[in-house]
Amino acid sequence: MTLVPPDFLAPLLARPVAVLGGGGSGLAVGEVLAQLGTHGEVFDEKPGVGTAQNFTLAEARRHPLVVFSPGFAPRHAWLQTARAAGCTCLGELDFASLFWPGRLVAVTGTNGKTTLTEFLTHALTAAGGDAYAVGNIGFPFSHLITGQRDMGENTVAVCEVSSFQAETLQHFRADATLWTNFAEDHLERHPDLGAYFAAKWNLCTHTRSGALFAGTSVQRFARAFGRDLPPGAGVPSEGAAPDPQLAGTIFADYPQRENFLLALAWWRHEGRPVADLYAAARTFKLGRHRLTRIGEFHGVSFWNDSKATNFHAVEAALASFPGPVHLIAGGRSKGGDLSAFIQRIAGKIKHAWLIGETRTALAGHCAASRIPHTVCGTLEEAVRGAHAAARPGDHIVLSPAFASFDMFRGYTDRGDQFEKLVSNLGPTSTFQ
Secondary structure, eight states, rough: OOOOOTTTTTGGGOOOOOEOOSSSHHHHHHHHHHHHTTOOOEEEESSSSBBBOOOOHHHHHHOOEEEOOTOOOTHHHHHHHHTTTTTTEEHHHHHTTOOSSSSSEEEEESSSHHHHHHHHHHHHHHHHHOOOEEEEBBBBBBHTSSSSOOOTTEEEEEEEHHHHHHTTSSSBBEEEEEEEOOSSSOOTTTTSSHHHHHHHHHHHHTTTTEEEEHHHHHHHHHTTTTOOOOOTBBOOSSSSSOOOOGGTTTTSTTTTTHHHHHHHHHHHHHHHHHHHHHHHHOOOOOOOOOOOEEEEEEEEEEEOOOOSHHHHHHHHHHHHHOOOEEEOOOOOOSSHHHHHHHHHGGEEEEEEEOOSSHHHHHHHHHHHHTTEEOOOOOHHHHHHHHHOOOOOTOOOEEOOBSSTTSSSHHHHHHHHHHHHHHHHHHHOOOOO
């Protein structure tokens, strides 16, 4: 695909571009710059990554354009330095969107956005369309536009947008935005819940008129924060009656039902055959680490929900079980009212096995709510302890509620290690 920069950007590309962050999105930006015939210099605080570990005012003055990764909050010192030097600062998602020739459907939400992004891409492809999942899903938008694919105006980029990405958008324009839900999360980055909502709301302001679809909880919080959703934007995504056409699919029950209802609202808006979406639901497979039964050992079932990195996700997972479970939880804090969270889930926990940086705080709240619990030094200790205590018919669920980076490389690594530990429990285990 030939990349043609917009008029305002072309002069900025005449000098080296500063790329803040040497991770996946930073590398993808480098691919774009190389295709444009422009040099990029990568700055990263980690030793051995990029050109330098510090971005000074002198550096900023050499780079009229700065492209930054989502990990850089708007108030990060390096971005403040760049703005003080008069640099144009663009997030990776914003930057990539300037070169995109096709349609752009954005998906956001506290939970469900990855599954909805994958499902829409699957449904569009199954219906004969040309669609790609990009963004926060783990495939940078910048990487897609440098691929050797023939992208046209009918190609659809289904873009998962996190609050980290949404809050700094300037040029990004979505043909539609699907906002699944809203709940407490990422308060380690955003000052409060209102700021977290405002970050996601910025995506709404970068969406074509009449093409915003917001779930029930989003509507509640919009009213609470004095935001007016456009007429027709609200989708009644909670408390829906059973849909016989979804029986046997992952969308048969909440919370996945919510994802389908948001997809259906947009699908109808597009005038697409509804039968095609239901057909796609029957062939869609849920991604790994999302409340999946991974096997059974001596009558005890094990469930991997490592992607549950916030309170809302854990509550939804626990609601799907008929009775209390052995819960493995803990990790790196993302802020939020821990006491209220534990009180809400107390009746769903038979025993809590606590890991990670939050294990001591969790133990205190579990004690206050009279939840049996054990503080564990490792995930292996938690798995073996839960297995020893469980009885036939019990469920052992890894649904951490927190980020994974205190003990693991990411939620995928955490889930992989959990599955490996479970598979090593004994020779009579049966696993999917």
